[in-house]
Amino acid sequence: MTVDILAIGAHPDDVELGMAGSLLVFAAQGRQTAVVDLTQGEMASRGRPDVRAREASEAAKVLRLASRENLNLPDGGVSDEPTNRLAVVGALRKYRPRLVFTHHPEDNSGHPDHGACSRLVQHAVYLSGLARVDTGQERFRPEAVIFFNLPRRLFPSFVVDTSEVYQEGRRALAAYGSQLHDLGSAEPQTYLSHPDFLGRLESTHRYYGNLIGTQYGEAFWCERPVRLADPTRHFARGL
Numbered sequence: 001m002t003v004d005i006l007a008i009g010a011h012p013d014d015v016e017l018g019m020a021g022s023l024l025v026f027a028a029q030g031r032q033t034a035v036v037d038l039t040q041g042e043m044a045s046r047g048r049p050d051v052r053a054r055e056a057s058e059a060a061k062v063l064r065l066a067s068r069e070n071l072n073l074p075d076g077g078v079s080d081e082p083t084n085r086l087a088v089v090g091a092l093r094k095y096r097p098r099l100v101f102t103h104h105p106e107d108n109s110g111h112p113d114h115g116a117c118s119r120l121v122q123h124a125v126y127l128s129g130l131a132r133v134d135t136g137q138e139r140f141r142p143e144a145v146i147f148f149n150l151p152r153r154l155f156p157s158f159v160v161d162t163s164e165v166y167q168e169g170r171r172a173l174a175a176y177g178s179q180l181h182d183l184g185s186a187e188p189q190t191y192l193s194h195p196d197f198l199g200r201l202e203s204t205h206r207y208y209g210n211l212i213g214t215q216y217g218e219a220f221w222c223e224r225p226v227r228l229a230d231p232t233r234h235f236a237r238g239l
């Protein structure tokens with residue numbers, strides 16, 4: 001199976017937090033999308049890996065992903081090292097995506113796995129294009145790596161208008177009931193399960209939407225400038 005877009009996150013729910021709305025926008029445009037989660041989230045303070053796996057597959061349905069898989073790297077111990085690079089190269093050569101999305105190297109959550117995921121993916125994207133890196137698959141290099149979860153001081157390279165799909169994106173995130181606020185849960189509170197978390201997330205999406213003159217938006221950053229064929233299609237009136 002080949003896809004147009006592959007999103008790679010450290011833990012099941014990271015891709016949803018970073019770009020659920022954009023994946024829905026891409027799917028609505030007829031793009032094939034897939035997600036690779038590096039770990040099962042087994043070190044999380046809330047939920048268990050089997051519950052998290054069920055939640056991830058429920059979210060995959062909401063996002064209309066063509067595929068979702070887990071590389072089973074150790075949660076809390078993601079690192080840019082040879083065995084892990086080969087695992088990611090295997091996924092890149094399997095899905096052959098035009099674009100790869102992953103955490104920004106200075107991901108705003110502060111979880112060390114997120115920055116490590118970013119470095120690992122960037123390293124693997126390069127190695128995947130080398131014929132002598134042997135995984136038994138044909139070599140392949142995506143056209144670009146694009147980052148989500150930007151550090152707050154960084155201005156985005158582009159923002160995707162997610163206004164039309166905002167509620168659907170929230171449904172994908174709501175699939176992760178074990179991680180979010182639940183009055184009946186006796187498990188330890190985390191950043192995600194704090195009652196204010198979803199409100200803060202909405203403020204972020206409104207902020208980025210405001211930058212492009214829409215209700216909601218998701219922000220991305222990439223090393224290279226984005227090539228626009230027709231700039232008149234990409235700017236809103238009154239900005």
Ligand SMILES: [Zn+2]
Nearest residue numbers: 010011014111
């Ligand atoms: Zn995470």
